[in-house]
Amino acid sequence: MSIVVQKFGGTSVADRGLILAAARKAIRAQLEGNQVVVVVSAMGKNTDRLIQLAHDIHDRPPAREMDMLLATGEQVSVALMAMAIDSLGYQAVSMTGAQLGIVTDDSHTKARIRSISTTRITEALAQGKIVIAAGFQGVNERSEITTLGRGGSDTTAVALAAVLGADRCEIYTDVDGVYTTDPKLLAEARRLSQISYDEMLELASAGAGVMHNRSIEFAKKFSVPIYVRNSLSEAPGTMIVADPESLHRAVCGAALVKDQARITLTGVPDRPGAALTLISAIAAKNVAMDMIVQNVGEDGLADISLTVFRDDLAMALKAVEEAAAELGVLAFNHDDDVSCVSVVGLPMAEQAGVANRMFRAMAEAGINILMISTSHIKISLLVARESAVEALQCVHKAFELEREPAASTLAATARPPRAPGTARPARPSNNGAVIVSKMQGMEGLVIEGITLDESQARATIHGVPNVPGLAADMFDDIASSGINVDVIVQSYSDEGTADLSFTFPRENFDEAIATARRISERFGCKPLSNCPQIALLSVYGIGLRSHTQVAGQMFESLGAAGINVEMINTSEVCISVAVNAKQGAKGLAALEDTFRDVML
Ligand code: ASP
Ligand code: MG
Numbered sequence: 001m002s003i004v005v006q007k008f009g010g011t012s013v014a015d016r017g018l019i020l021a022a023a024r025k026a027i028r029a030q031l032e033g034n035q036v037v038v039v040v041s042a043m044g045k046n047t048d049r050l051i052q053l054a055h056d057i058h059d060r061p062p063a064r065e066m067d068m069l070l071a072t073g074e075q076v077s078v079a080l081m082a083m084a085i086d087s088l089g090y091q092a093v094s095m096t097g098a099q100l101g102i103v104t105d106d107s108h109t110k111a112r113i114r115s116i117s118t119t120r121i122t123e124a125l126a127q128g129k130i131v132i133a134a135g136f137q138g139v140n141e142r143s144e145i146t147t148l149g150r151g152g153s154d155t156t157a158v159a160l161a162a163v164l165g166a167d168r169c170e171i172y173t174d175v176d177g178v179y180t181t182d183p184k185l186l187a188e189a190r191r192l193s194q195i196s197y198d199e200m201l202e203l204a205s206a207g208a209g210v211m212h213n214r215s216i217e218f219a220k221k222f223s224v225p226i227y228v229r230n231s232l233s234e235a236p237g238t239m240i241v242a243d244p245e246s247l248h249r250a251v252c253g254a255a256l257v258k259d260q261a262r263i264t265l266t267g268v269p270d271r272p273g274a275a276l277t278l279i280s281a282i283a284a285k286n287v288a289m290d291m292i293v294q295n296v297g298e299d300g301l302a303d304i305s306l307t308v309f310r311d312d313l314a315m316a317l318k319a320v321e322e323a324a325a326e327l328g329v330l331a332f333n334h335d336d337d338v339s340c341v342s343v344v345g346l347p348m349a350e351q352a353g354v355a356n357r358m359f360r361a362m363a364e365a366g367i368n369i370l371m372i373s374t375s376h377i378k379i380s381l382l383v384a385r386e387s388a389v390e391a392l393q394c395v396h397k398a399f400e401l402e403r404e405p406a407a408s409t410l411a412a413t414a415r416p417p418r419a420p421g422t423a424r425p426a427r428p429s430n431n432g433a434v435i436v437s438k439m440q441g442m443e444g445l446v447i448e449g450i451t452l453d454e455s456q457a458r459a460t461i462h463g464v465p466n467v468p469g470l471a472a473d474m475f476d477d478i479a480s481s482g483i484n485v486d487v488i489v490q491s492y493s494d495e496g497t498a499d500l501s502f503t504f505p506r507e508n509f510d511e512a513i514a515t516a517r518r519i520s521e522r523f524g525c526k527p528l529s530n531c532p533q534i535a536l537l538s539v540y541g542i543g544l545r546s547h548t549q550v551a552g553q554m555f556e557s558l559g560a561a562g563i564n565v566e567m568i569n570t571s572e573v574c575i576s577v578a579v580n581a582k583q584g585a586k587g588l589a590a591l592e593d594t595f596r597d598v599m600l
Contacts, residue, residue, distance in 0.1 A: 003125070003166040004029050007135065007157035011230035013077050014044035019583035022145035022172065022231060023084035026130050030090070030222035035125040037164065038092075039133045039157040042073025047150070049415040063108035067137075067147045070109075072099070074134035074153070081132045083222055089185050092130040095120065097137035097145070102156070104138035104146045111138060112214075113155070116163045116349040138438065153199035153216035169224050171211065172231035177238030178203075178210050180401035181254045186393055186403040192238050192252060194245040196346050199252050201572045205290075206255035206342035213572075216240065217543045221446060244346040246405035249254040250354040251345035251459035256392045256402060260290065261336040262382060263320055264492045265329050268294075270302045272564045274327055276555035279302060283552060287312040290340060290375045291380055292551070295460065295491040295566040303499055304564075305371055305491035307382060310336050331494060338370060339388035342380040343395055349376040350408060352484040356475035363472035372471065372490035372500070375571035379488075426547040445550065447541040447595045449598045452588040454581060455485060457509050458534045458567070459516045460501040464490065471500065472521045483508045483517065487536065487569050487576060502565055503578065506533055534566070535584025537591060538576040541598075551575055556581075557594035563587050 006029065024037070030036045030485075050069050054061040061069075085092035099469050101117035122244045124131050135153025138146050148155050161169035167545050175183075178189050178200065181216050183189040189390045197201075197220035204213045219240065229237035231358060244252055268274050275294055282289060290307045296579065324332055348354045354512055358379055362369055365389065371382035396402065429459075430442035471490070478485055483504050490500040504512045509532055517528055537558075543549045551568075554575055558565060563586065567578035579587050593598075 001311065002034050003037065003164050004034040004165050005037045005039060005157050005164070005166045005169045006160040007153060007169065007171050008041065008231060009153065009171075010041040010044050010046065010597070012082065012172050013040050016229070019077075019080055019084045020088070023081060023088055025172070025231070027085065027088060027090050030130055034167070036159055037050065037121065037125070037131045037133055037160055038081060038162065039135045039153055040074065040077040041135050041153040043077050046076070047071040051367060054099055057383050059066045064144060065545045067145050070147050071134070071137040072143045074582065075135055075405040078132045078134045084131055086296040090130065091128055092132055094132040094134070096134050096301070098139040098143065100133050100160070102138035102159075104140055104148070106140045107144070108146055110149040111159065113138060113148070113159050118160060118324035121164065130475055141342065148214075149212075150385055151212040154212035156387065157225065158215040158224055161224045162218060166224065168227055169219070170229060171225045172229055173179055174230065174232070175210070176230045176235040178226045178240070178253075178254065180240075181392060181396055182208065183572045184257070185389060186396055188396065188484040190402050190404070192245050193236065194239045194241060195252055196242060196244045197240060198377055198573050199346055200240050202344040203253050203255050203344070205572045206340070206378065206380065208235065208255040220542055225420065247347055249345065249372060249399075249405050250348040250351045251343045251399040251401065252397045253345075254333050254341065254343045254392055254399070256388055257290065257322070257340045258385065258388055258440045260307045260338050260340050260382065261313040261316075261334060262305060262307050262338050263307040263313075263316060263332060263334045263491060264303060264494075265320065265324060265332040266303050266494045267301045267330040268327060270300045270564060270566075272562055273303060273555070273559035274302070275565050275568060276552060276559050278320070278323045279555065281310075281319040282306075282316055283549070285315045285504050287316045287319065291371060291382065292568055292570050293371060293373050293489045293491040294565065295489060295501050303491045303493050307338070307340060308461070309373070332495065335370075337385045338382050338384045339391075340382050341388065341391045341395060342378055343399060344378045346377050351480070354489055355477035355485065356472065356479045357398050358395055359471040359475055361394040361470070362391060362495045363366070363469040365390060365394045367394070367469050368466060368468045369471055370498070371492055372488050373569055374488045375569060375574050375576070377573070378571050445541065445543060446600055447539060447598050447599045448600050449540045450591050450595065451538045451540070452584050453538070454584050455505055455537040456503040456534055456536055457506045457512070458531045458578060459504045459513055460499060460503055460529045461498050461516060461525050462529065463493075463518045464472060464498040464500050465523055465525070466498070470523045471518060474500075477515045477519065478504070478512060481508075481511055483512055487567065487578070489567055489569055503534060503536065532579075534578045535581050535587065536576055536578050537584065537587050538574055539591060539595065540574050542573070543571070544572060544575055553594055554591065555591045558587055563590070
């Protein structure tokens with residue numbers, strides 16, 4: 001029999017009426033011929049309230065006791081939900097994390113799931129009961145209660161859907177689905193009918209807070225279709241699946257992280273291990289980095305710019321100070337008045353002329369681009385905070401995100417909810433048990449592939465002035481000559497100027513360099529530098545950002561092989577570095593060796 005997992009967030013179980021409405025949805029799914037598991041969060045703002053209670057008693061509550069406390073929120077909702085279903089004349093049984101068989105690691109308040117034993121759930125389902133599962137919680141190997149981090153019920157729901165081989169995981173929330181951008185920021189935002197896992201991961205890390213990112217990683221790993229819907233309406237919602245909404249639209253959404261801060265180190269010795277020293281120092285303080293951009297230096301010195309959440313700036317600066325002393329770096333500077341605007345789209349990987357449209361939109365609005373970082377499916381720009389919302393609006397318009405894609409360009413729609421009684425479609429071969437056996441824990445790191453691309457050259461413009469327009473002119477010209485640019489990075493430098501590097505096919509060398517020279521002269525930049533052949537090494541995977549150690553391991557592995565990193569570029573699903581062309585093969589071997597155990 002097919003299994004459906006439904007998850008109701010805190011706002012969808014905030015009172016008696018809402019709980020009964022959710023209970024009816026679960027009963028309906030059962031009447032349609034499914035076995036039903038319902039995952040619930042704590043009612044309304046209960047988790048916040050519990051956290052407040054803890055802090056009223058203790059400045060830094062012990063993490064174990066915090067989990068003991070927080071887990072009660074979900075225990076209340078599961079019991080009430082089971083009672084609601086019983087009151088409507090149907091059978092239900094509530095279960096805590098431990099009763100569900102969810103075993104996690106020991107990291108209290110941010111535990112990761114290690115395994116789920118489904119015996120008890122499947123027994124209850126077989127008896128015709130609706131299983132009401134407490135979200136957000138588990139137990140470690142010593143039966144201590146743990147929680148998965150704020151918003152963790154999404155992860156519980158998708159993880160249960162994965163191990164149970166559910167047909168789909170329905171996420172009921174207080175919005176109609178996933179939008180092209182935050183509808184609270186832009187009224188013209190449009191609900192997407194479908195979005196791919198990768199796009200959702202990138203958009204979420206670029207500021208679109210719809211679901212717990214770890215839950216999307218899970219869904220992708222186990223090919224669980226997610227259906228995000230409004231619990232209070234019959235609106236169609238958004239499917240999160242492998243394919244994007246449209247195969248022809250370069251961009252599916254835009255997002256904004258408003259409160260960012262930039263840190264730039266200039267004059268970093270351009271030698272193996274320098275980036276590693278810096279990144280590990282920051283990671284050691286538990287500060288997540290967003291953009292990390294390294295640019296090829298002049299005179300053997302490189303610039304590294306990175307961004308962090310504004311609240312983390314003080315911590316990050318402390319780490320940078322230590323690293324700078326160790327590296328003998330002369331200077332670093334920062335700016336805490338910046339925001340990051342990103343566009344995301346799976347099809348952009350196959351299309352030319354996407355980045356320049358974003359740059360042109362900024363130029364036309366007179367907005368200066370402080371930093372650029374592109375990955376194969378995301379382009380991020382750092383701008384002054386005062387221009388952030390305007391920048392988002394311009395980009396949304398430039399890519400016509402408010403318009404429905406033409407019907408003929410729609411990607412194959414994910415399996416729609418099936419009619420009762422019809423046969424269950426075969427699951428992809430990527431079956432949960434196989435993957436689990438390859439991973440230490442279910443939320444372990446997965447590397448999907450490591451690639452070496454030796455077909456590209458690089459150009460770098462030094463001393464890009466702090467005025468709008470250069471990137472737009474540059475990449476408009478490059479795109480109109482039909483040259484397909486791959487990586488673009490712009491790092492902030494000293495004296496308010498920037499360095500801009502990009503890579504392109506080697507056969508276009510003369511033309512690309514001529515264009516770059518023309519534009520750099522027009523804007524009064526310093527002389528160009530270039531490299532006729534580079535080696536681009538990329539590591540593709542799931543959860544590269546939440547597993548903060550990946551970038552570090554990558555640099556460590558290359559550093560140990562004596563390979564210097566010239567350019568760095570990071571995203572949620574890919575980390576790329578450019579190295580000297582002669583060292584590509586050696587670098588590939590080193591990386592394959594480092595990640596062998598976590599390769600799919
Ligand atoms: N109740 C938990 C929280 O508020 C888990 C969840 O809602 O997903 O973070
Ligand atoms: Mg919640």
